Amino acid sequence: MAKQATRAAYGEAIAELVQKNKNVVVLDADLAGSTKSGEAKKVCPERHFDMGIAEGNMMAVAAGLAASGKIAYASTFAVFATGRAYDQVRNSICYPNLNVKICATHAGITVGEDGASHQALEDIALMRAIPNMHVFQPCDGPEAKAIVKAVADIDGPCYVRLGRLAVESVNDPETYTYEYGKGVVMQKGEKVAIVATGMMVQEALEAAKALDFDPTVVNINTIKPIDADLIKELAKTHDAIVTVEEHNVIGGLGGAVAEVLASETDRCPQYMMGVQDTFGQSGTPAELLDHYGLNAKHIAQFVKDLCK
Template identity: 60%
Template sequence: MADVIKKATRESYGEALAALADKYPNLVVLDADLAAATKTGVFKKACPERFFDCGIAEANMMGVAAGLAASGKIPFASTFAMFAAGRAYEIVRNSIGYPHLNVKIGATHAGISVGEDGATHQCNEDIALMRTIPGMTIINPADDVEAKAAIEAAINFDGPVYLRFGRLAAPIFNDAGTYKFELGKGIILREGKDVTIIASGLMVSEAVEAAKQLESDGIDARVINIHTIKPIDKDIIVKAASETGLIVTVEEHSVIGGLGSAVADVVTESKPVPVVKIGVNDEYGHSGPAAELLKEFGLCADNIAATVKKAMANK
């Protein structure tokens, strides 16, 4: 993969907002003193009159976003996932979710790939928290192409959307010319009949890599990219359960309440087959380079392949 171009989806976020500023005059961007990190600074430079820094006050920022949306604007409230979903959870629930307002939450620095900042800033719980809010759409894009398409799709969707972006540069594997983002629709990246690996966000390219490794071991793994975690694509999951009889989920998030739980909810109701979850196992992260942390926590192709082989043996 030496020639693969990489870009962090937070970069995609800032670039997409700036690129879409003229097309969507109601687009307004809020940040909480992290514009340099969330990359909304790119939008600020392109469109300063529609950028508002709320200072280090995430609760108020979410409320301001709600009020803007109630008055016809399309606000993107931007901060780290830890503060967007964690600190401001109750404001997101009551001021945005309950009135079902058209607020887009741009949450960057999700997961342990935040790296050196350590556990306080590594949010592995945001998907679980946001899933509990009725009517909340959750999108976790896998690469630059998907992230940019998801942002425009979120603008054109009327309702609250939580967009999850990463700090770490991710391989760009989608083709910008042909890629189509469909809200709520999973994407089969690779057909397979023995097992299905369902991944999201940064883990999608690792899942594809794992499937290649498994091929050499004679295991034919299907790979599905679930970019929209809520509402989740039930059809693609049930079909995979029926046709492959075993599902392994991979996410840069707690195994409690995230993609794996969402997939298991569908499978247990409609087509019970074993679901093995790879993610952060009910523990905090810690400081270190992102790539090393991902390996340590098993969020890498090697561990995905090993987990699939073990699950296949028990199938």
């Protein structure tokens, strides 16, 4: 299928939403061209607000709009949305449980040459630790578009993690439907369950082709609330679970899965693939995925070694 960045799918979805729902407003922090929130401005300029390079203020304004009955979508790079504006997200949005949808782009190491200062590798950990926050990470364009639209109907704060890099679509845009809080079994197999999120789903599916058996591959698009029932079932029916994420192994998908399994007695071992508690660096997305062991080649080798 065609390649599309999840941020581009966000632009398409938000442009459709502002035309369909008069309560939707869109805010950006001087990055509307990069986040693609500018697509909303093209069709409905009176409900798109560029707040300048002032992310904390943008979140506070989004909170005020939500308190006035609006559904506020706020966009900037993930590192700024969760770092620079953390206080406002926690205290102004999540504490009063307001209807703000933070759609943060350029997450993970595949931001590439922008380097460590712009590569958010701890954003999932920060967001899912805040009470009332829902956390999502779509794997491709069709799923991103569906999730961006779906969060408009969720009452309360939402964090949608989006990427810069164009990725192959594994879902059919004509038939895909998003189900809140439910993991998606992309491939049913045996022995090892590879549980991935975001673009790591594509890498996991590619890695599965290099193995001499068919592993189960699962897409976790909703990280909070996570599909605990599916995780528990995988733990009972497989010899091992391998989580794969473009995020620090501390506090992300791997941590969320481990929290589900911690009190389970009938379970298999879990292994975490991700960025190993370090900062990123400058390089092409392909170079960085290889360096941090997060491409299909490394995932396949990890599973092979595990099976030995």
